[in-house]
Amino acid sequence: MKKRILLILLAILLIASCNDSSRGVLQWAYQFAEEEENYNQSYLGNDGTNIYLERDWDIYKAYSAPRENANGNEIRYEKILESSRDDEFPFAVQDGLLYMAYKDRTTGLFNFFYIEIPESGEITKEAAEAAKTGNKCTVSGLDNPNITSFAVSRIAVDKIQTLFVLQGASKLDPTNYAVIEINDASLEFTSVVSGTLPANSQMIGDGVLKATSDDPEIDIPDNMNDLYLIEGGKALKIHTFHDSLDYPMGSDGQYAAIASGEICPIDRSYSENGYNGRLRQGELRFDVLDREDNYLTIYKDGNSIVGYLSDNGIYWREDITDDSEVNNKSRPSIVSVSEDADVVPLCFVGKHGTKSHEYLMITQDNGFYIVRPQATGTARLEKIRTGSEYQLSQFL
Amino acid sequence: MKKFIAIILLVVAASMHIAAMPTYYDTGSQIFSISAGPTIPFFYYDPGSEFPLTFGFGAGDGQTHHTIGGFGSISYQVFLNEYFAIGGELGYHFDFVRSNDVYTSVPILVKMSYVPLQGAFEIPISLGIGLDYISISDYSSINLGITFEIGMRYFFTNEWGAGITAGFHFVPELYGFTGDAAKKNSMYATVPLMISVTYRH
Numbered sequence: 001m002k003k004r005i006l007l008i009l010l011a012i013l014l015i016a017s018c019n020d021s022s023r024g025v026l027q028w029a030y031q032f033a034e035e036e037e038n039y040n041q042s043y044l045g046n047d048g049t050n051i052y053l054e055r056d057w058d059i060y061k062a063y064s065a066p067r068e069n070a071n072g073n074e075i076r077y078e079k080i081l082e083s084s085r086d087d088e089f090p091f092a093v094q095d096g097l098l099y100m101a102y103k104d105r106t107t108g109l110f111n112f113f114y115i116e117i118p119e120s121g122e123i124t125k126e127a128a129e130a131a132k133t134g135n136k137c138t139v140s141g142l143d144n145p146n147i148t149s150f151a152v153s154r155i156a157v158d159k160i161q162t163l164f165v166l167q168g169a170s171k172l173d174p175t176n177y178a179v180i181e182i183n184d185a186s187l188e189f190t191s192v193v194s195g196t197l198p199a200n201s202q203m204i205g206d207g208v209l210k211a212t213s214d215d216p217e218i219d220i221p222d223n224m225n226d227l228y229l230i231e232g233g234k235a236l237k238i239h240t241f242h243d244s245l246d247y248p249m250g251s252d253g254q255y256a257a258i259a260s261g262e263i264c265p266i267d268r269s270y271s272e273n274g275y276n277g278r279l280r281q282g283e284l285r286f287d288v289l290d291r292e293d294n295y296l297t298i299y300k301d302g303n304s305i306v307g308y309l310s311d312n313g314i315y316w317r318e319d320i321t322d323d324s325e326v327n328n329k330s331r332p333s334i335v336s337v338s339e340d341a342d343v344v345p346l347c348f349v350g351k352h353g354t355k356s357h358e359y360l361m362i363t364q365d366n367g368f369y370i371v372r373p374q375a376t377g378t379a380r381l382e383k384i385r386t387g388s389e390y391q392l393s394q395f396l
Numbered sequence: 397m398k399k400f401i402a403i404i405l406l407v408v409a410a411s412m413h414i415a416a417m418p419t420y421y422d423t424g425s426q427i428f429s430i431s432a433g434p435t436i437p438f439f440y441y442d443p444g445s446e447f448p449l450t451f452g453f454g455a456g457d458g459q460t461h462h463t464i465g466g467f468g469s470i471s472y473q474v475f476l477n478e479y480f481a482i483g484g485e486l487g488y489h490f491d492f493v494r495s496n497d498v499y500t501s502v503p504i505l506v507k508m509s510y511v512p513l514q515g516a517f518e519i520p521i522s523l524g525i526g527l528d529y530i531s532i533s534d535y536s537s538i539n540l541g542i543t544f545e546i547g548m549r550y551f552f553t554n555e556w557g558a559g560i561t562a563g564f565h566f567v568p569e570l571y572g573f574t575g576d577a578a579k580k581n582s583m584y585a586t587v588p589l590m591i592s593v594t595y596r597h
Contacts, residue, residue, distance in 0.1 A: 024569045024580040025535045027442060029493045030461045 044093040050121070052093040058082050059090055059098065061121055081115075081123040094182060098123070102132060110147040112137040114187060137182075139189045419478040420514040426597050427481060427509075431561060432468040433590030435489055438564070442582040455494040460584070462499060465491025467565070467588040471507055481509045485524050485543075489565065489586065493532065501567060502529040503541040518557070521546050528567045542566040549594055557594045563587065 044052040050061040059081040083090060083100070092099040097114040104111055115123055115131040139147070183190050437453045440460040450460045466489070473483030489501040505524035513519045528541025543566070549559025566585045571577040 024571060024582050025530050025532060025537045026440065026567070026569050026582040026584050027445075027580065028535045029497070029499050029532045029584075030440060030442065030445070030582075 044090060044098070052080075052098070052117075054090050059123070078121060080117070080121050081128060082125075083128070092182065093117070097187070099137070099182065100128075100131075112139070112189065135187075137187060137189055141190050418515075421475045421478055421481070421511065421596075423475060423477055425475040425481075427473050427475075427483075427594060428596075429471045429592050429594045430469075431471075431590040431592035433466070433561075433588060435465045435467045435491065435565070435586040435588045437462040437464070437491065438585040438587050440582065440584050444579050445582075461493050462584075462586075463492045465489060465499075465586070467586070467590065469503075469590075473507060473509055478514075479510055479512060481511065483507055485526075487543075489588070491586075497533050499532045500530065501541070501565070503527070503543065503565070504529070505541060505543060507543075516551050518549050518551070518559075519547070520549065530567060530569065537569060539567055539569045542568075545588075547590075547592065549592065551594075551596070555596055557596070559592050559594065561588075561590045561592055563590070 044054055044059070052059065052061050054060070058079050060079050081090075081098070089101045090098060091101060096117050098117055099112065099114050101110050101112050103109070111132070113131050113133075113135045114137060115128055115135065117123065118127075182188075437460040438451070440450045440462070442448055447457050450458050452459050453462060453464050455461050467487060469485050469487035471483060471485035473481035475481045483506075485503070485505045485507040487501075487503040487505070489503070491499050493499055503524065503526060505526035507522055507524040509520050509522040511518055511520045522543070522545040524541070524543035524545075526541055528539050530537060530539060543563055545561050545563035547559050547561030549557045551557035564585060565588055566583070568583045569581065571580040573581075
């Protein structure tokens, strides 16, 4: 009897093991609640008329249209494709094409394809499914194109570049990396930077990884990590630091920054020669890291990050003059975006009007804003009227 | 918890006394029940989570992220002797997580019941073990399912009765005990509170 019971239990265990999902079903149930709490929204691109964005895995287009029963225009959102939560990842809209990645469950590898966005705007499930096999994008310039983990990183402002982690057992334990851009002519991806990460390293942000070493010949205590910056195709060790990158900032964000080759939490960032109280442009080289693997929309001025989107709003670098400090500091100060603090706006970098200068921009249901730097080192939100098509087109 | 254990012991002790009383059932007697009622999330356990053990309904940090749900079942049992019956139960449980996705569980169980007090008023104690098909969104798995129930029922006629049942519905979702498989292990338990209609023959 005992043997029979054991056999039944073993069979149940085997049946459960056949599920190849990365999480258990109960874990998904718990996680869904968390994902609902952290509203997910990111900018994918635009086609000159519409702005495309992703909200909770689904693709929307935002456009200006006349208000019903009222003067002026309003921003409208239309869902154009409902994608799978599990295996499909939209990551860019460029030249009328929506680029997506999907994970083949049988091989565990990522594949890439594009979908032509029709004139009507709505992409049918059938068209999306057909594109998976009919519009495949190959990846060139890599010794091993087996991509097992995938993340999007907007390294350049006007060119979508994508960060792939290759051959890794998981996102948290990659061994190779590549930065890939879309080749407009061939609709293929070309690797522009790639290499091998140090053992036990972890990709934690735009071109930044941390690594722990268990090689006895490398004299790094157990509780220390190395921070590397990927530059020129090489992973350069730039700092060794204690413990982890978990520095508290606000209630829920934990970020760190690389400043002139050193790591520091962003709320304690400093200028190398800021004794006169002003940070010169390009003096700091920041990269904002998010321990949750979320890739933040970052506004750079030269090599300096001056603004970024966090879970609870827009942060802007505020310079602090303190005569008592040898190094003057900058800190992130939140820019009021919405009366509803729970609303995370869509944030992207773009041009305003005919000016060549690029701004950190925000969209909300009630209009478009730019984050305009102030002479004091802070920033304020400037609402752009949405009363005409012309005003919206300035962002496109 | 102590009170709960004390009540269980009391019921067991009472049932031993009651067992000496005249019985209604004998070998081959059959009993068929339909039950339905709300379920309360009891606990969710995920050893790898930031909050490994969570209790109750709600979407907070220490809560299961499940809502109050519902459970319904049908069962058929045949008595092996005067007190013990064995048979099967098919159930359906649902609740919602905060993303509004519906979580469902379909237990298909072998159900064993002990009925120490018999006649017009009965106290059945049941244990069910079998398979439990759980799903949410596009995800599903088949697992071990365990239920424990204790109830009270009153027979208005010789054959038809109705009653209430409180239970414990436990689903351990186990994938393995080492490596990545072990990271997917978790457990979810609910407390169903049901009313039931019973036919016996």
